[in-house]
Amino acid sequence: MANRRDFLKAVPAAAGAAALIMQGVPGRALGMSDLAVDPDGNYLLQALPYDYAALEPHIDEQTMRLHHGKHHLGYVNGLNNALGKLKEAREKKDYSLIKHYSREAAFHGSGHLLHALFWQNMSPNGGGEPQGELAQALAKGFISFADFRDQFTAAAIQVEGSGWAVLVYEPVGQKLVVLQAEKHQNLTQWGAVPLLVVDVWEHAYYLKYQNRRGDFVKAFFNVINWSDVAQRFAKAKSEL
Numbered sequence: 001m002a003n004r005r006d007f008l009k010a011v012p013a014a015a016g017a018a019a020l021i022m023q024g025v026p027g028r029a030l031g032m033s034d035l036a037v038d039p040d041g042n043y044l045l046q047a048l049p050y051d052y053a054a055l056e057p058h059i060d061e062q063t064m065r066l067h068h069g070k071h072h073l074g075y076v077n078g079l080n081n082a083l084g085k086l087k088e089a090r091e092k093k094d095y096s097l098i099k100h101y102s103r104e105a106a107f108h109g110s111g112h113l114l115h116a117l118f119w120q121n122m123s124p125n126g127g128g129e130p131q132g133e134l135a136q137a138l139a140k141g142f143i144s145f146a147d148f149r150d151q152f153t154a155a156a157i158q159v160e161g162s163g164w165a166v167l168v169y170e171p172v173g174q175k176l177v178v179l180q181a182e183k184h185q186n187l188t189q190w191g192a193v194p195l196l197v198v199d200v201w202e203h204a205y206y207l208k209y210q211n212r213r214g215d216f217v218k219a220f221f222n223v224i225n226w227s228d229v230a231q232r233f234a235k236a237k238s239e240l
């Protein structure tokens with residue numbers, strides 16, 4: 001495939017393991033669970049599942065080269081850097097920059113996961129309308145495919161800032177929902193599966209702990225249902 005050589009030319013030599021490239025497996029669509037990491041756990045930029053020019057005339061080759069080879073690579077490198085800094089913080093037991101590097105991990109992590117999904121969401125043979133169960137679910141949730149397309153389009157056009165329109169499956173209500181992500185880091189790493197959460201809005205602890213949020217978090221560890229978390233972990237690993 002000519003695109004592999006082109007790809008290697010397009011991606012600048014970046015420092016560290018993130019410069020390594022996971023080559024696409026010919027003939028196989030990569031799923032989110034196939035997102036590549038090296039043996040040390042560093043994320044890698046995967047090759048596109050098609051040529052840079054393959055989506056012409058709808059999306060031009062130059063845009064694809066820059067978007068994937070520069071912008072997406074930046075997210076991969078930023079994510080690895082943030083995770084490295086968080087590792088250092090754990091080793092040094094110095095969490096003075098936790099806010100900064102948590103934000104960096106969310107910003108670059110969301111960027112990486114969303115772009116990886118975005119590339120796979122497109123195909124030179126794409127377009128038309130979905131079939132089968134997805135078509136039925138969209139018709140049920142949005143009146144018709146055309147209504148879904150209108151809402152998704154409006155969400156995408158009107159989202160503010162560096163945003164995304166996102167079709168999600170909400171598993172509790174078992175619904176398909178269209179969301180806007182204005183700043184993708186605000187919803188942390190899109191594509192990641194939550195296993196354990198703690199609500200630290202003041203309403204969660206203020207009556208008892210007032211401004212002592214740390215005491216509340218400490219107390220929370222006394223009530224965590226680890227078998228629930230373990231079940232969620234096993235389910236996420238087996239299903240994604």
Ligand SMILES: [Fe+2]
Pocket residue numbers: 067071115
């Ligand atoms: Fe982008």
